[in-house]
Amino acid sequence: MKRCFLIIDMQAKIQTLQEAIATHLFDGATVAMEGFTHLIPFAAGHEIIRQGFKNLELVRMTPDMIYDQLIGAGCVRKLRFSWGGNPGVGSLYRLREAIEKGYPQPLEVDEHSHAAMAAAYAAGASGMPCAIFKGYYGADLEKVNPSIKTLACPFTGERLVAVPAIRPDVTIIHAQKASKKGDVSLEGIVGVQKEAVLAAKAAIVTVEEIVDELQPSSPNAVILPSWTVSAVVHVPGGAKPSYAHGYYSRDNKAYMDWEAISKDRERFNEWLQELKSTDYAV
């Protein structure tokens, strides 16, 4: 009997990409899709575009190509971020056009530094209402973003900074492996994914491989136990054109090619139509 329940539980956890996105996303949700250059959950982002969610409040340290696409597709109302460029290439033009011209819709920004975002995720995972750290010395961001506050250390009087914790409705990450039970392991540049998952109310993890048993390379590998994750989805290649350490490398050419697509509304719209007309194929 017990065994049977376990199987039912397992089946509920492992979903298709369409199911996982449809189950956990909703219009207006606060969504964090993390992966610091590495393991960016592109396939999941594309599925959000296909399902047409609106007015999302996206959170991500580096919006990268993935949020440029979601913003250009008209899914996003607000962005909390810390560095909005195409790494090593230049601008994210869909992001820029949303901020500079309100196209395809105005984008509210809640801008921070990397240190603040990283601390805010850790605070979210720790059940803290805010993150406290040292930063923003003489920086103008503090003057234009009301969610950056200073306080005095209660022990030394030293100036400290507080920013609200990040508590996403849904965090989505991509990882290398999950077990059939739904335990997840990731390695390489691990970014803020562990914090982002543990800070969220629900977490979707797309993975390269589902294996019978996880065999972590070390007792200190980054592991997210199944009970911290809402859905595991088998999506090989789901981080392309970013990369999955041990599986495939970063498609730097795709990032360079994105420049021309992102820069031109028409070319972007062609890209968008193409995306909407194709399903993710496993």
Added chain:
Amino acid sequence: MQYNSTELMTVVASRILKNSDVCFVGIGLPSAACNLARLTHAPDITLIYESGTIQTKPDVLPLSIGDGELCETALTTVSVPEMFSYWLQGGRITVGFLGGAQIDKFGNINTTVVGDYHKPKVRLPGGGGAPEIAAFCHTIYVIMKQSPRAFVEKVDFITSFGHGDGPGQRKAMGLNTSGPSKIITDLCIMETEEATGEFIVTSIHPGVARETIQENTGWKIRFAEEVAITDVPELEELEALRLLNEKTKMAHQG
């Protein structure tokens, strides 16, 4: 041997790095300069990228701050919260490199917006790690091409703090780090003048006229009493840099 201005800037920046330095490396010219130093005079220099890779020795230059190459050749890779809290905020990094769209004579840097923040003419990528790199690295070197649009009297937005509008401001905020101490441009090297907190020219690259430096600076530039002529890149340095760039180009074209 002929060289272009980007090569000159990269070589000059690499020379100021020491074998004992622990560098927080940014993408682009800083990454080229740091790795050139490692391949020439500073084989044991510690390079750290904000993606969490510590003591990395990439064979090709990364296009992004988190290319797999960085992790594969690193001594260890830590999470991003750990990188910013223990390693950067903890004061473990000796040198940080910054660049930007605008810099002023006190080394304040703008990488956020041109124009008003809420109605920007041009929205730039933003600060990323820069505000805290500027605060916590023991010293900061800046690499930027010189032009009157980039070297301005007053930046539109202070993304990362240099010396504010004069000396002593960093200390008053509780910062014990030196802040920006050198700017390497395609025309010259500028260094902070202690008494004023202002950047003044201390070395001029070969063949560059003082007038050219002034024409490409948006404030009234001053020159040190004794101005050096920058040593030209040596054959060995240029060869190492070109090989690195060639390998990088091949790798990125896939």
